[in-house]
Amino acid sequence: QSGLSRRAMLGVVGGAGVAVGVAGASIAYGPQGTAHAADVDGPIEFYGEHQAGIVTPAQDRLHFAAFDLITESRDDLVALLRAWSEAAAQMTAGRPAGATGAVDGHPAAPPDDTGEALDLPPGGLTLTIGFGPSLFVDAEGRDRFGLADRKPEALAELPHFVGDALRPEISDGDLCVQACAYDPQVAVHAIRNLARIGFGKVSVRWSQLGFGRTSATSREQTTPRNMMGFKDGTNNLKAEDTALLGEHVWVPEGEGPAWMAGGSYVVTRRIRMTIETWDRTPLGEQETIIGRTKGSGAPLGGVKEFDELDFGKAGADGTPAIPMQAHVRLAHHSTTNGARMLRRGYNFTDGSDGLGRLDAGLFFIAYQRDPRTGFVPVQLNLASDVLNEYIRHVGSGLFACPPGVKGPGGFWGEGLFG
Numbered sequence: 001q002s003g004l005s006r007r008a009m010l011g012v013v014g015g016a017g018v019a020v021g022v023a024g025a026s027i028a029y030g031p032q033g034t035a036h037a038a039d040v041d042g043p044i045e046f047y048g049e050h051q052a053g054i055v056t057p058a059q060d061r062l063h064f065a066a067f068d069l070i071t072e073s074r075d076d077l078v079a080l081l082r083a084w085s086e087a088a089a090q091m092t093a094g095r096p097a098g099a100t101g102a103v104d105g106h107p108a109a110p111p112d113d114t115g116e117a118l119d120l121p122p123g124g125l126t127l128t129i130g131f132g133p134s135l136f137v138d139a140e141g142r143d144r145f146g147l148a149d150r151k152p153e154a155l156a157e158l159p160h161f162v163g164d165a166l167r168p169e170i171s172d173g174d175l176c177v178q179a180c181a182y183d184p185q186v187a188v189h190a191i192r193n194l195a196r197i198g199f200g201k202v203s204v205r206w207s208q209l210g211f212g213r214t215s216a217t218s219r220e221q222t223t224p225r226n227m228m229g230f231k232d233g234t235n236n237l238k239a240e241d242t243a244l245l246g247e248h249v250w251v252p253e254g255e256g257p258a259w260m261a262g263g264s265y266v267v268t269r270r271i272r273m274t275i276e277t278w279d280r281t282p283l284g285e286q287e288t289i290i291g292r293t294k295g296s297g298a299p300l301g302g303v304k305e306f307d308e309l310d311f312g313k314a315g316a317d318g319t320p321a322i323p324m325q326a327h328v329r330l331a332h333h334s335t336t337n338g339a340r341m342l343r344r345g346y347n348f349t350d351g352s353d354g355l356g357r358l359d360a361g362l363f364f365i366a367y368q369r370d371p372r373t374g375f376v377p378v379q380l381n382l383a384s385d386v387l388n389e390y391i392r393h394v395g396s397g398l399f400a401c402p403p404g405v406k407g408p409g410g411f412w413g414e415g416l417f418g
């Protein structure tokens with residue numbers, strides 16, 4: 001218990017010592033374009049109408065994990081979600097997981113917390129849960145948890161897309177948890193402790209570390225860069241776009257099952273880049289592939305990063321300044337039947353592939369009200385994207401993210417079991 005009070009005190013000191021502690025932390029972690037140094041150390045509220053980690057200004061680090069249930073007991077599943085929610089509330093506040101001793105009403109079994117985050121501040125940790133299609137009906141068509149009739153239609157399997165090279169062992173999953181923080185140790189600690197708490201009920205199916213957020217999700221943030229060196233997130237939906245978020249990100253009441261009202265759907269894609277080929281591509285060609293300049297991020301034919309995309313504008317040679325096959329044209333809502341989503345991806349570099357190439361790319365994450373009118377039409381439209389010559393989708397995930405936990409005593413996905 002002394003660990004708990006020490007951590008609690010650290011939390012207080014961290015919160016008050018904004019000016020000093022944070023500047024140092026900011027340099028230490030090097031988050032891309034962190035607008036307010038205070039965000040780096042402080043806690044982010046776990047409880048609320050929506051889950052944190054969606055419109056929360058994207059933190060610099062990610063540990064995303066997909067889990068498979070290894071129990072077939074509905075009671076086990078509910079107990080797990082209760083224990084996880086309790087632990088998530090603790091860890092996002094900067095306290096050890098399970099320190100309240102409330103796992104199924106029993107003191108958490110030792111080790112109460114794995115310890116590697118004991119001296120660290122909350123680090124802007126958010127934990128966001130999602131339920132995969134297989135939680136409702138598994139690959140063999142079984143309804144293991146009596147949830148089949150609660151499955152949202154919007155959680156329909158994604159179609160096969162041109163160029164997909166998906167590997168089952170890094171795709172799908174019954175549950176997912178997205179941990180974002182400014183310190184990788186904080187994010188990894190959180191996933192590790194959820195896996196520990198779930199021992200005997202869940203096993204990790206796959207997980208992904210990410211760095212250098214590839215998206216801005218708030219106008220307070222500068223736009224970061226992806227591994228292709230381009231600014232990413234310029235034309236993203238942002239936390240300030242409340243009306244657009246209501247239209248494109250949050251599930252409204254009355255749409256689909258009641259338990260999803262206030263939730264969102266997340267699509268993840270592990271996108272490998274053929275970095276070495278990209279690096280031998282001339283700058284001008286890279287820019288016509290994306291449709292923006294590499295330096296400032298301005299649209300081709302424009303001057304500044306946030307200039308409107310002008311798809312009608314001709315370049316010096318009379319052809320469209322933003323080519324017809326440019327990524328930003330094909331992904332823009334004017335060419336995708338109005339589809340929009342909130343992108344929240346991360347860079348990854350997972351060593352090399354044994355052939356002298358970096359195993360690097362973009363771990364794409366996007367939140368939307370309905371993937372059938374969000375991710376799917378955009379990805380279908382990207383079939384003719386020249387960018388496809390430099391990327392390969394190797395992992396995929398689709399999860400229904402329930403609304404936020406309203407307060408202590410509540411738990412993730414509670415409405416699903418009512």
Ligand code: HEM
Pocket residue numbers: 226228230231232233234235236269271273290292309327328329331332333341361362364375378379382391
């Ligand atoms: C825009 C890169 C994959 C959807 C952009 C921009 C860049 C970029 C540099 C311009 C800046 C911005 O507005 O954010 C990439 C790279 C990818 C990738 C390197 C793969 C490794 C995807 C995928 C989707 C997608 C898979 C969705 C299916 C979008 C959308 C925009 C965008 C919706 C905004 C277009 C607009 O309204 O201007 N992307 N992207 N991107 N991308 Fe991607």
